[in-house]
Amino acid sequence: MIYKVISKSEFTAFIDAIVKANNAYGPRRVDSDRNGEPIYKFMPVASADEIAFDYTATHFSAKQFFLPFREELSHFSFDEQDNWEQHIRYEAPPTLLFGLRPCDISAVNILDDVMLRGPYPSPYYLARRRNTFIIGMDHLPLPDCFCKSMNRHTVSHGFNLFCSDIGDSYYLSINSSKAFTFLKEFELRNPTPEDDCLLIERRKLIKQSFLTNIEVTGLPLFLDIEFDSPIWEKWGDKCLNCGTCAMVCPTCYCYSVEENFDIDLKGSSRHNRLYSCNLVDFAEVAGGHNFRPRNGDRLKYRYYHHYRGFSANDNQQICVGCNRCGRACLAGINPKDVINDLRLERETCKTGDSPSPNRT
DSSP: OEEEEEEHHHHHHHHHHHHHTSEEEEEEEEEEOTTSOEEEEEEEOSSGGGSOTTOOOBSSOGGGGTSOSEEEEEEEEEOTTSOEEEEOOOOOOOEEEEEEOHHHHHHHHHHHHHHTSSSSOOHHHHHHHHTEEEEEEOOOOOTTOOTTTTTOSOOSSSOSEEEEEOSSEEEEEEOSHHHHHHHTTSOOBOOOHHHHHHHHHHHHHHHHTOOOOOOOTTHHHHHHHTTTOHHHHHHHTTOOOOOHHHHHOSSOOOEEEEEEEOTTSSEEEEEEEEOOTTSTTTTBOTTSOBSOOSHHHHHHHHHHHHHTOOGGGTTOOOOOSOOHHHHHOTTOOOHHHHHHHHHHHHHTOOOOOOOOOOOO
């Protein structure tokens, strides 16, 4: 890692030059919510003027650039002699992503563990990941963010360049030779002791600005103990089975595979489509049997996957605390409320004292 400092005016010139020369995406305001608060989304940008440098959080995460909602895996063509050919393409254009927050970069790192370091790496994901240049930026959290509770409010890898706001300048963490090469044409300086102090104060400010905290210590054990808790039915009855939480989540990666035949029967295609464990038919198998027919069961397994972990993601907790799911949920289901309910039930339970058996 190489550390440099760049003035904000020079940094704007750098961003202006790099987005004009590449297929670039950055945060842009696209609408307002019912309270008048801005809604941001990663959109194509052609200049620094189009980027909302002071944005809070995007409605959708950067997952869409690595795991699109729907993609073609392969295409088959048939001829009259019953011969067939399979066509597979692992191609991805070079892409620049600007402004990712630490929690979103942490989410990409989690997807890397699943999609690249697992027993069956995805060549489609690999092509996109290797051809994506990530520039991260720190920020003050929203009131309902709990990234600090998940230890995702800072990040040390998974990016090419990371920028910390220290007043009139940015403190740069350069994590790739490509980023260092891009910055050679611009005026940089080595950090001074004063810059280091400003960076430390900035990180203290961010850490102290979190208003939402969730106690996750021992949470995997709590989930095992509360496997049959009525809490799941309570919150499951509210769930609309819409899958919105998985759509906006930066780490949900479950998917289904579909086969589609051409109308003329001369070809077919196989598609990958992101899915959600909250959907009614997620656990349905041949014969119409459903292993998770109740809302509470499906909601429970989503929380198990995020806060206890499955073998596919090396049993790590994959929630990064961005709370996009809580903001987007039409039924008002929030991770903080669900987890607090589970803890309250366990920590306030009382058991009767039974005498020890007599010695014989």
